[in-house]
Amino acid sequence: MGRNTLEQLTLFDIENKIHIKEGEEIKECRICKEVKPLHMFPRKRHRHIQFLQDKGRSTCKACHKFSHTIVQELKIKHPRPTHASYACPICDKTSEELKSSGRWDKLTLIWCLDHCHKTLKFRGWICQGCNIGLSRFYDSIAIFKRGIKYLERKL
Numbered sequence: 001m002g003r004n005t006l007e008q009l010t011l012f013d014i015e016n017k018i019h020i021k022e023g024e025e026i027k028e029c030r031i032c033k034e035v036k037p038l039h040m041f042p043r044k045r046h047r048h049i050q051f052l053q054d055k056g057r058s059t060c061k062a063c064h065k066f067s068h069t070i071v072q073e074l075k076i077k078h079p080r081p082t083h084a085s086y087a088c089p090i091c092d093k094t095s096e097e098l099k100s101s102g103r104w105d106k107l108t109l110i111w112c113l114d115h116c117h118k119t120l121k122f123r124g125w126i127c128q129g130c131n132i133g134l135s136r137f138y139d140s141i142a143i144f145k146r147g148i149k150y151l152e153r154k155l
Protein backbone atom coordinates (compact mmCIF):
# COMPACT_ATOMS: atom_id res chain seq x y z
CA MET A 1 0.00 0.00 0.00
CA GLY A 2 1.62 3.20 -1.20
CA ARG A 3 -0.92 5.74 -0.05
CA ASN A 4 -1.62 6.55 3.52
CA THR A 5 -5.07 6.38 5.06
CA LEU A 6 -5.76 10.11 5.01
CA GLU A 7 -4.86 10.47 1.34
CA GLN A 8 -7.17 7.58 0.55
CA LEU A 9 -10.03 9.16 2.46
CA THR A 10 -9.61 12.37 0.47
CA LEU A 11 -9.51 10.35 -2.73
CA PHE A 12 -12.77 8.63 -1.86
CA ASP A 13 -14.36 11.98 -1.09
CA ILE A 14 -13.57 13.18 -4.59
CA GLU A 15 -14.63 9.92 -6.25
CA ASN A 16 -17.94 9.81 -4.45
CA LYS A 17 -19.73 13.09 -5.01
CA ILE A 18 -23.34 12.54 -4.04
CA HIS A 19 -26.07 13.31 -6.57
CA ILE A 20 -29.56 12.50 -5.39
CA LYS A 21 -32.17 12.55 -8.14
CA GLU A 22 -35.76 13.43 -7.37
CA GLY A 23 -37.77 10.48 -6.12
CA GLU A 24 -34.66 8.33 -5.69
CA GLU A 25 -34.53 5.96 -2.71
CA ILE A 26 -31.91 7.00 -0.16
CA LYS A 27 -30.23 5.45 2.82
CA GLU A 28 -27.77 6.48 5.53
CA CYS A 29 -24.39 4.76 5.58
CA ARG A 30 -23.67 3.33 9.02
CA ILE A 31 -20.02 4.31 8.79
CA CYS A 32 -19.76 7.73 7.12
CA LYS A 33 -23.34 8.63 8.19
CA GLU A 34 -23.92 10.24 4.80
CA VAL A 35 -27.29 9.92 3.16
CA LYS A 36 -26.76 8.48 -0.31
CA PRO A 37 -28.92 7.03 -3.10
CA LEU A 38 -29.37 3.23 -2.97
CA HIS A 39 -27.14 2.64 -6.00
CA MET A 40 -24.21 3.89 -3.92
CA PHE A 41 -24.61 0.85 -1.66
CA PRO A 42 -23.45 -2.64 -2.69
CA ARG A 43 -26.45 -4.84 -3.51
CA LYS A 44 -25.10 -8.16 -2.38
CA ARG A 45 -24.23 -9.25 1.09
CA HIS A 46 -21.57 -11.81 1.79
CA ARG A 47 -21.85 -14.67 -0.73
CA HIS A 48 -21.77 -17.19 2.10
CA ILE A 49 -24.43 -15.60 4.25
CA GLN A 50 -27.38 -15.70 1.95
CA PHE A 51 -29.92 -15.77 4.73
CA LEU A 52 -29.01 -12.17 5.39
CA GLN A 53 -29.67 -10.91 1.90
CA ASP A 54 -31.86 -7.87 1.96
CA LYS A 55 -32.02 -4.49 0.28
CA GLY A 56 -28.23 -4.26 0.28
CA ARG A 57 -25.55 -3.42 2.76
CA SER A 58 -25.86 -0.69 5.32
CA THR A 59 -22.35 0.43 4.40
CA CYS A 60 -21.92 2.55 1.27
CA LYS A 61 -19.68 1.39 -1.58
CA ALA A 62 -16.98 3.92 -0.74
CA CYS A 63 -16.79 2.90 2.93
CA HIS A 64 -17.03 -0.74 1.94
CA LYS A 65 -14.09 -0.42 -0.46
CA PHE A 66 -12.12 1.60 2.07
CA SER A 67 -12.77 -0.83 4.89
CA HIS A 68 -11.80 -3.75 2.61
CA THR A 69 -8.40 -2.11 2.01
CA ILE A 70 -7.94 -1.50 5.73
CA VAL A 71 -8.85 -5.10 6.55
CA GLN A 72 -6.37 -6.42 3.97
CA GLU A 73 -3.61 -4.32 5.58
CA LEU A 74 -4.58 -5.41 9.11
CA LYS A 75 -4.61 -9.08 8.08
CA ILE A 76 -0.92 -8.84 7.21
CA LYS A 77 -0.11 -7.49 10.68
CA HIS A 78 -2.57 -9.73 12.52
CA PRO A 79 -2.80 -13.14 10.81
CA ARG A 80 -5.95 -15.26 11.08
CA PRO A 81 -5.88 -17.58 14.14
CA THR A 82 -5.14 -21.15 13.12
CA HIS A 83 -4.75 -22.73 16.55
CA ALA A 84 -7.60 -25.12 17.36
CA SER A 85 -7.93 -23.75 20.89
CA TYR A 86 -8.52 -20.19 19.69
CA ALA A 87 -11.98 -19.09 20.81
CA CYS A 88 -14.09 -16.14 19.72
CA PRO A 89 -13.55 -13.38 22.32
CA ILE A 90 -17.30 -12.71 22.37
CA CYS A 91 -19.16 -16.05 22.29
CA ASP A 92 -16.13 -18.05 23.52
CA LYS A 93 -16.64 -20.77 20.88
CA THR A 94 -13.68 -22.46 19.21
CA SER A 95 -13.52 -23.11 15.47
CA GLU A 96 -14.41 -26.78 16.13
CA GLU A 97 -17.54 -25.78 18.03
CA LEU A 98 -18.45 -23.28 15.35
CA LYS A 99 -17.88 -25.84 12.60
CA SER A 100 -20.15 -28.31 14.35
CA SER A 101 -22.95 -25.75 14.17
CA GLY A 102 -22.84 -26.61 10.45
CA ARG A 103 -23.25 -23.05 9.28
CA TRP A 104 -19.64 -22.31 8.39
CA ASP A 105 -17.18 -25.03 7.55
CA LYS A 106 -13.99 -23.29 6.48
CA LEU A 107 -11.68 -21.34 8.79
CA THR A 108 -11.65 -18.46 6.32
CA LEU A 109 -15.41 -18.19 6.77
CA ILE A 110 -15.45 -18.72 10.52
CA TRP A 111 -13.06 -15.97 11.63
CA CYS A 112 -13.60 -12.32 10.73
CA LEU A 113 -11.06 -9.64 11.31
CA ASP A 114 -12.80 -6.98 13.35
CA HIS A 115 -11.55 -3.41 13.45
CA CYS A 116 -12.72 -0.11 14.88
CA HIS A 117 -14.30 1.92 12.09
CA LYS A 118 -13.32 5.17 13.79
CA THR A 119 -9.68 4.57 14.72
CA LEU A 120 -9.15 1.90 12.00
CA LYS A 121 -7.32 -0.16 14.63
CA PHE A 122 -7.41 -3.95 14.88
CA ARG A 123 -9.84 -5.16 17.55
CA GLY A 124 -9.59 -8.92 17.15
CA TRP A 125 -10.62 -12.04 15.26
CA ILE A 126 -14.22 -12.82 16.05
CA CYS A 127 -16.61 -15.42 14.67
CA GLN A 128 -18.93 -14.70 11.73
CA GLY A 129 -22.00 -14.83 13.95
CA CYS A 130 -20.65 -12.34 16.49
CA ASN A 131 -19.42 -10.11 13.67
CA ILE A 132 -22.96 -10.00 12.29
CA GLY A 133 -24.19 -9.37 15.84
CA LEU A 134 -21.91 -6.37 16.28
CA SER A 135 -23.02 -4.85 13.00
CA ARG A 136 -26.68 -5.54 13.79
CA PHE A 137 -26.12 -3.48 16.94
CA TYR A 138 -24.32 -0.83 14.86
CA ASP A 139 -21.11 -1.43 16.86
CA SER A 140 -22.76 0.73 19.51
CA ILE A 141 -22.03 0.17 23.20
CA ALA A 142 -25.14 2.24 24.07
CA ILE A 143 -27.36 -0.07 22.02
CA PHE A 144 -25.74 -3.16 23.55
CA LYS A 145 -26.36 -1.76 27.04
CA ARG A 146 -30.01 -1.16 26.19
CA GLY A 147 -30.15 -4.72 24.85
CA ILE A 148 -28.83 -6.08 28.16
CA LYS A 149 -31.34 -4.01 30.14
CA TYR A 150 -34.08 -5.25 27.88
CA LEU A 151 -33.12 -8.90 28.42
CA GLU A 152 -32.71 -8.43 32.18
CA ARG A 153 -36.21 -7.10 32.68
CA LYS A 154 -38.31 -9.26 34.98
CA LEU A 155 -41.39 -10.46 33.15
Ligand SMILES: [Zn+2]
Pocket residue numbers: 029030031032033034059060061062063064
Ligand atom coordinates in the same frame (compact mmCIF):
# COMPACT_ATOMS: atom_id res chain seq x y z
ZN1 LIG B 1 -20.22 5.40 3.85
Ligand SMILES: [Zn+2]
Pocket residue numbers: 088089090091092093126127128129130131
Ligand atom coordinates in the same frame (compact mmCIF):
# COMPACT_ATOMS: atom_id res chain seq x y z
ZN1 LIG C 1 -18.45 -15.46 18.42
